[in-house]
Amino acid sequence: MRLIASDIDGTILGHDGSISVRTIAAFRDAADAGIDIVFVTGRPPRWLDPIREQIGHTGTVICSNGAVTYSLESESVTASHLLPWETVEQVRHIIAGLTPEPYFALESLDGLHVEPGFFAQSRPASLLDVVPAALSPGMADGGIIKMLSVLHTGSADEFLGLVRPSLGRLISVTHSAPELALLEMGPLGVNKAVTLAEYAAAKGIDAADVVAFGDMPNDIEMLGWAGAGYAMASGHPDALAAAALLAPRFEDDGVARVIEERLAALHRA
Template sequence: MGDTPRLVASDIDGTLIRDDRTLSPRTADVLARLTVRGTPVVLVTGRPVRWLQMVYDQLTEPLPAVCANGAVVYDPVRDEVLRADPLAPQHLAEVARRLRAEVPDISFAVEVLDSREMRHEAHYPLRWDADHDRIRPVETPEELLSVPAVKLLARAGEQDPDTFVELIGAAVAGLAEATHSSYSGLVEISAAGVTKAAGLDWYCDRLGVAAADVLAFGDMPNDVPMLSWAGRGVAVANAHPAVLAVADEVIGANSEDGVAAYLEKIFGVD
């Protein structure tokens, strides 16, 4: 990579925003300054589209996003999905079959309609967005798996996330991708070949930006493909060991405006 990256890509949770899910004024300001200068900034996240507004509300202008771990590329200005790469129903069914055989007490949810809606089995444990009007239970497993899904979510009680994702990944090898972005035991499953790196690569190709000219930030295992792909992959200090292991550099933690401080230094923005 040259001295000045041509595009900045950043994960959201645990990287760009603080642990209370707020974006610091300093971070919002530096992202706005880069955009005004003509440097594209892209959010690359495991979040679904429906979870982006709470971030956009804290930005000067909404930023394009690669969502659902690379399965959805979203233009917030037009509220338009530019690309979606979901698991087809037949693949969903096979993944679910393999995982139920491996983990009998597993429960599932799916992100559908380009991640604007989530459907879940009755016994799937919901978290902080349980009352969202786009989240609803299904009556049968067949209904859950009947439409294309940009992400299949799997839980099975309390699990060590790294051990659980390794188990899930082995079970779906060759059919789907498995990763995680939290410490709650949630495994996120995408179509084969779908990663943050793949989604960002598609978007960068659209802009004519090479991987070597991309500066990327992340903190969790779902960021590893993106940080490995980018010309410069940077981990925040609070990152998972797998991310620290592949990063070209390690910066301040998300709670310390690590990304903002680094961008100010690299781009001479203050």
């Protein structure tokens, strides 16, 4: 074990925005043992406060499902994969032809842009300052890293199953929202595994020496690529089916328990 790659939401971070004391200690012990740590998330760079403030992570975070590599040490984007506006327009047209009343948003390197109707009755406190506006080509100037589409009925699994066959040659599409019919779309061929593999190669680390944790469909490729890919027992069925290994539930500090066991094995070796 030379590198630990972990998803954030639902894997180490709860709905209340907290990371357990045991999990924080496990990551710190791993770092003290010389193991590289990278967090791999669907979150954009502006939503990294939990790992910055609670874990004290100052290294690399792979954001937006692989579209952005971000340094917490320099607070800067070190690499990115962008969506062209032409692809955004094509995808909007296709999805609008497949289902009534889809709403769209764009995550760019300079912020979140949502169209009217994207938010339902309520929105997270972190998004209260986002003012809905018509999506326009000028938003591509900020570098589009993720496209979002939401339905206010149904499930994410149903929405994904509906649109994926028509989008497979244009864009990468996945989801990570357990209770919303919300899809996350990024540059074609880009996912968590692709960017994690680039990061590991730059460090001279083979996939066999990577331990990865995740819980949702946007983690599937990463869990399959890592030498030891652990799906959380509390995770999505598709993540569980894709992973060779199973970590205890999030509620049982599953990530921390696996890290503790692997560190103990290293010390015994």
